[in-house]
Amino acid sequence: MSPSPHPQPLSNWRLPALGLVIVVIVVTPFLLLRQAAIDIDAAWAMVVHTHETEATVHSLAADMRNMESGALSLASGVDNAMLRNRVADSRERIIPTLQKLRRLTSDNPAQQVRIAELQTNLLLRKAHADRIIEAGANDVTAIDIDAMVARYPIHDLIAEIVGEEQRLLTQRQARAEQMDRRARWATWIAMAGQLLLLGGVLVYSARQLAHRLRAESDAQRASARASVVLDTVREPIMLVDGQQRVVLYNAAFAELYGVEGDPRGKPLTELGDGAWNDERILRRLADVLGRGRELWDHEQVQRTADGVERTMVINARRMPLPDSDEDVALVTASDISLQKASDRQIRELNRQLEGKVEQVSDVNRELEAFSYSVSHDLRAPLRHIAGFGDKLGRHLGENLDDKSSHYLDVMVSSARRMSALIDDLLVYSRLGRSALRLQSVDMQSLAAETRAMLDANNSTEAPEHRIEWRIAPLPIVVGDENMLRQVWLNLLGNAVKYSRGSEPARIEIGYRRADDGAHEFEVRDNGAGFDMQYAGKLFGVFQRLHAASEFPGTGIGLASVRRVLARHGGRIWAQSEPGQGAAFHFTLPAAGDLPASNETTP
Structure with missing residues (x-):
């Protein structure tokens, strides 16, 4: 009996039919449930809309009552700031609340008619209330109060509007609950259909499982024959049995170790002119097969076929x-000779680097000694000059003429200025030598602390100088907190100093995130400003664009700011016009772009 020609075409149609059923059973419930969810959301949205409309009506009525009660209180002679503020707040909300109510009921013509009538009466009552509020207790008559309270009724209109919304709320809640019930039924129906589909899939899968097992058996045998692809791998690979005889190898193995002929079945120790004849590697390969251990990254020096030790x-x-039922060891060998040579070169470079670091440490120690000498040996004479100058002035007393007094003042003030310069130079030197202590720094807190300190100093030194601060929200960055505090102290201190004479002074702190992810800050003031043609001198040591008699200072603050920002991988620049204030911009890189914590700047 010959086989029927039909089974094969039927088999070809079975899988597409199953796929179509799966799509119908999965997609159809999804679409039904999705539509049900949309309907439910729409129904409940209308319920929420009704609640919002009702709340708006009550809010409008409350504001009107509040305004009228305030007007009656003023008419009775009660007048204070709190009452007027409350009345003013209610007056400002009435018109926007009316407009919102008209928008909320724009889909209901009947409500629109009621709200139009309500708006007319509300505005008329509001006008009478405004007249009573403006007139006060002296010019208000009973006629005015009667016109405000009784002539234009609104309570019945409000009750009608609320009643209509309550009726709509009942209808909409009923529809929302109906949509919920439909969604639950759709869920149960979808689950039943999917269970039926699952049963059909299981039956079909059971029939296909036997065919799949036979196919996998054939694939395993084919995979064994495909081991020849190992020859295309450039890494030496071989298989070794329990007696450490070669079972399989690839072309890269034969090329590297000079294998000639077919070495399969030969002991591993006979290959590569004894390259594998090493007790340690043989013992470890035996452990791989005998104890189930794995050999990872074992380094072995071998002489290969070209006579080179690798x-x-x-x-x-x-x-x-x-x-086969026998287990084998899969052995791979990788040449890392170049990597070893690179490691040796890196170690030599590290040794040289350590010597350079030691030299830098010696230089830093010399700088520390110099700073100590400057701090102690130079300050002592300056203290003597300033101290004995003061004593000389007190000693001469009334015998001191104007010229002598001027000489003494110049001498003492110069000594004190020299002392301040030494202090600023030491700070500038430490900013370049000390290691960065990177941590999370809240720039908002630093700016606020600096502002508080400057406000306290300003209230003592120049109480007539008024400052208006505008500080934008600032981020948390990664940096050295003490150094960044120095940045804010110098920039905000300059803004306070150079804005004296501009009353009131306006100091703004801004922030934005740059396109490359860096943090960009801005400090802007409305002070004296400067000419941009001298901007190149602005961040140099002892460079000043204003006379010391006009604005005191040493000329080191902005140089210190630039050094701190440079060490953090940032930069600073300024924009200004004479008499128009100045704006200082500085950047800090994102956390991943920060320099190493031990990096120093000369």
């Missing part, structure tokens, strides 16, 4: 053969 990294693990 450092090889050997890995091995046990694996079963698909066409």
